[in-house]
Amino acid sequence: MLSYVGRRVLLMIPTVFVISVVAFAIIQLPPGDYLTTIVSQLQAQGDQIDQAQLEALSKRYGLDQPIYVQYLKWMGAIIMDLDFGQSFAWNKPVTDLLAERLPFTVILAVSTLLFTWVVAFPIGVYSAVRQYSVGDYLATTFGFLGLAIPNFLIALVLMYIGMTYFNQSVGGLFSEEFQDAAWNLGKVLDLLAHLWVPIVVLGTAGTAGLIRVLRANLLDELHKPYVIAARARGLPERRLTVKYPLRTALIPFVSTVGWVLPGLFSGEVIVSQVLNLPTTGPLLLDALKSQDMYLAGSIILIVSVLTVIGTLISDLLLAWLDPRVRLGYR
Numbered sequence: 001m002l003s004y005v006g007r008r009v010l011l012m013i014p015t016v017f018v019i020s021v022v023a024f025a026i027i028q029l030p031p032g033d034y035l036t037t038i039v040s041q042l043q044a045q046g047d048q049i050d051q052a053q054l055e056a057l058s059k060r061y062g063l064d065q066p067i068y069v070q071y072l073k074w075m076g077a078i079i080m081d082l083d084f085g086q087s088f089a090w091n092k093p094v095t096d097l098l099a100e101r102l103p104f105t106v107i108l109a110v111s112t113l114l115f116t117w118v119v120a121f122p123i124g125v126y127s128a129v130r131q132y133s134v135g136d137y138l139a140t141t142f143g144f145l146g147l148a149i150p151n152f153l154i155a156l157v158l159m160y161i162g163m164t165y166f167n168q169s170v171g172g173l174f175s176e177e178f179q180d181a182a183w184n185l186g187k188v189l190d191l192l193a194h195l196w197v198p199i200v201v202l203g204t205a206g207t208a209g210l211i212r213v214l215r216a217n218l219l220d221e222l223h224k225p226y227v228i229a230a231r232a233r234g235l236p237e238r239r240l241t242v243k244y245p246l247r248t249a250l251i252p253f254v255s256t257v258g259w260v261l262p263g264l265f266s267g268e269v270i271v272s273q274v275l276n277l278p279t280t281g282p283l284l285l286d287a288l289k290s291q292d293m294y295l296a297g298s299i300i301l302i303v304s305v306l307t308v309i310g311t312l313i314s315d316l317l318l319a320w321l322d323p324r325v326r327l328g329y330r
Contacts, residue, residue: 008315012308016301019308023300024071027293035063035088036291074294078301085294089286094298097283102302104173105279108198108268115199116206117253124214128249129241131219139211146208155201155274170197171276201271213252221245247321254317 035054058064062073077083084094127139162170172179178190221227222245230240269281280299287296 005316008312012312015308016305019304020075020297020301021071023304024074024293024297025067027288027291027296027300028067028070070293074297078298084298087287087292087295089290089292089295094295097295098280098298098302101278101280101283104277105268105281108195108202108277108279111195112199112203112206115203116210119203120207120210120214121253124211125218125241125246127211127215128218128222136215139215143208143212146204147212149204151201151205152270152274154204155198155271158197158201159274170194171274173198173277198268198271198275198277201275202268210253214249217249217252218245221248251318251322254321255314 035058039054062070074085077085082095084098086092087094087097090097123139123142127136130136158170162168173191173194174187175190175194178187181187218241222241224245227240227245230244231237268277268279269285271277272279272281273285280303284296284299286292287299
């Protein structure tokens with residue numbers, strides 16, 4: 001097992017390197033750079049352009065050098081000093097911006113993932129073992145609705161209900177009095193009071209999808225010969241379901257960790273705009289629009305690294321859950 005983990009970790013290094021190269025290259029694909037965007041905005045407003053200042057900024061950030069030199073300087077600073085560069089638009093270190101936004105993004109993503117599992121697991125199991133019951137039809141209906149309705153539309157509906165019937169805004173993660181306050185127990189409780197709204201909004205589609213997948217897989221397992229044989233030998237139905245078919249049907253839960261996390265990170269961009277959430281989604285969108293390459297590249301790199309780590313965790317859980325995978329790497 002240790003050798004398997006070691007090989008997977010070593011494979012992560014070239015994977016992350018290739019991802020960083022591709023991300024940096026994609027950001028550089030549009031014509032011009034951040035300084036070009038600034039010049040266009042100033043010209044549109046009729047303001048004067050200080051050419052000396054633009055040249056100084058270009059030299060400072062290496063924008064007058066080839067793309068591979070800019071990439072090497074960026075990655076060298078990250079590896080040596082954990083310095084992700086300077087955000088042009090915010091005029092702040094990227095590390096400071098990420099320190100403000102990334103923790104909330106991670107909390108929201110992990111909480112949504114746990115919410116998805118906690119809700120989808122019992123409903124999916126019940127829907128499979130009680131096929132064609134009223135609960136099964138309700139779960140199926142919920143699944144179709146959850147997959148069909150966009151997350152941002154659910155957010156808009158919740159905002160309308162909150163303002164119309166409760167005279168309270170559901171946007172943001174903090175109340176106005178705790179927005180700029182220091183961290184204390186009251187601020188933590190206020191965060192928990194606001195966190196459930198984006199969790200429900202972001203987790204609806206994933207929950208609906210996992211319910212459908214778990215139901216289909218478990219129904220397939222329950223009709224296989226080994227289950228029929230175990231049932232014929234008198235094995236109790238609950239023990240039979242939990243010990244054999246349910247364990248196999250749970251494979252989609254652990255095998256999707258790797259792509260659920262980036263899906264949450266990317267899918268929360270529009271929801272964050274609607275609910276005014278202080279996450280990395282809107283920050284990445286603004287950085288891409290303004291070609292703030294160090295900020296956009298850093299966010300893409302971090303999300304990609306989290307994806308690779310999530311895939312590793314998913315593979316390890318899958319090896320623990322499914323004996324066939326363990327047999328494969330032995």
